[in-house]
Amino acid sequence: MIxxxxxxxxxxxVLAVTVTVLAMVGCGDKITxxxxxGPDAATDGQPPGTPPATDGAVAETAGEAxxxxxxxxxxxGGDTVSMPMPPPADGGPPPAAYAGKPWNGMPQAVPGTLxxxxxxxxxxxxxxxxxxxxxxxxxxxxxGMNKPEAMxxxxxxxxISYTKAGMxxxxxGMNVPVDQLYVGWTAAGEWLKYTINVAETGNYMLSxxxxxxxxxxxxxxxxEDGSTTGVLPIPVTGSWNVWENVDNMAIVKLAAGTHVMxxxxxxxxxxxxxxxxxxxxx
Numbered sequence: 202m203i204x205x206x207x208x209x210x211x212x213x214x215v216l217a218v219t220v221t222v223l224a225m226v227g228c229g230d231k232i233t234x235x236x237x238x239g240p241d242a243a244t245d246g247q248p249p250g251t252p253p254a255t256d257g258a259v260a261e262t263a264g265e266a267x268x269x270x271x272x273x274x275x276x277x278g279g280d281t282v283s284m285p286m287p288p289p290a291d292g293g294p295p296p297a298a299y300a301g302k303p304w305n306g307m308p309q310a311v312p313g314t315l316x317x318x319x320x321x322x323x324x325x326x327x328x329x330x331x332x333x334x335x336x337x338x339x340x341x342x343x344x345g346m347n348k349p350e351a352m353x354x355x356x357x358x359x360x361i362s363y364t365k366a367g368m369x370x371x372x373x374g375m376n377v378p379v380d381q382l383y384v385g386w387t388a389a390g391e392w393l394k395y396t397i398n399v400a401e402t403g404n405y406m407l408s409x410x411x412x413x414x415x416x417x418x419x420x421x422x423x424x425e426d427g428s429t430t431g432v433l434p435i436p437v438t439g440s441w442n443v444w445e446n447v448d449n450m451a452i453v454k455l456a457a458g459t460h461v462m463x464x465x466x467x468x469x470x471x472x473x474x475x476x477x478x479x480x481x482x483x
Contacts, residue, residue, distance in 0.1 A: 299425065299461055301328040303396035308459055311399045312481045317464070317474040318353065318361050318382040320393040329393045331358035337386040338362030350380050359393065360386035362473075369442045377444050385441065387418075387470035395462045397479075399455045404482040407450045412438045413472040420472075422451070425461040432467045441473055452482060 301323035309315045321328035335341055337360040343351035350363040362385050369377040384393070399405075407422065413435045423429040430451040438445050464474075 308396040308398035311479040315477040317384040332388045372445045383475040385473040387466045392465040402457045405479045408448045408478040410475040412444045414441045415471040417469040418472045419467040421465045423463045
């Protein structure tokens with residue numbers, strides 16, 4: 202996978218990393234959660250092509266999830282979603298109340314791979330919330346290094362580091378490609394916002410490449426209308442440097458156009474976040 206071109210300290214950088222882990226790691230095709238997010242959320246019931254909900258999967262909509270006003274996960278949870286305010290369906294800008302801007306001026310594309318380190322511009326309280334002002338990765342751990350990965354967004358509070366040779370590996374023991382940027386040092390209550398552009402209305406499966414040192418880590422994905430996946434568990438990998446692809450975390454239905462997604466660490470932290478994959482489903 203070739204990561205986008207970054208502009209850092211006035212120098213254009215290309216962080217080119219070939220990611221092979223997706224071909225090596227997977228958890229089958231079992232759907233664990235289905236959430237409806239889009240203009241027809243309250244009327245179309247189960248998404249086309251969805252298998253019967255016999256394993257805990259849910260496809261119905263109920264209740265009301267209020268808009269997330271503080272970057273959090275809103276008031277909805279689990280299988281309760283609604284659409285109080287439809288997102289733009291024409292690729293236009295996100296709601297005017299949001300002051301953040303996409304990284305490098307370009308929303309991350311759906312379907313595709315969302316890089317967690319490319320959270321929006323806008324700073325603390327707008328594009329992200331971090332429990333401490335220091336960047337524990339680029340700003341502390343990697344401060345003495347001058348390679349592009351070590352300097353990336355160094356002056357911002359989000360804690361960013363990168364995979365290193367001889368340290369980072371998959372659960373099966375294979376090495377992870379080096380110099381892949383990731384968000385780490387996570388803590389409960391922290392959040393990040395991402396502007397995304399959905400090419401086509403449809404159902405999208407969420408899968409995440411992550412590591413988790415301890416148990417109890419959870420995460421949620423919430424959209425600008427207040428719709429949310431609810432709280433999703435992050436499996437333990439045994440170390441911050443042991444990674445796996447968590448497949449089929451949830452299915453969301455997204456309308457074509459621009460959206461703002463909030464990723465919130467709900468409990469524990471103890472995990473690193475490399476990327477999130479949106480895969481279009483029938």
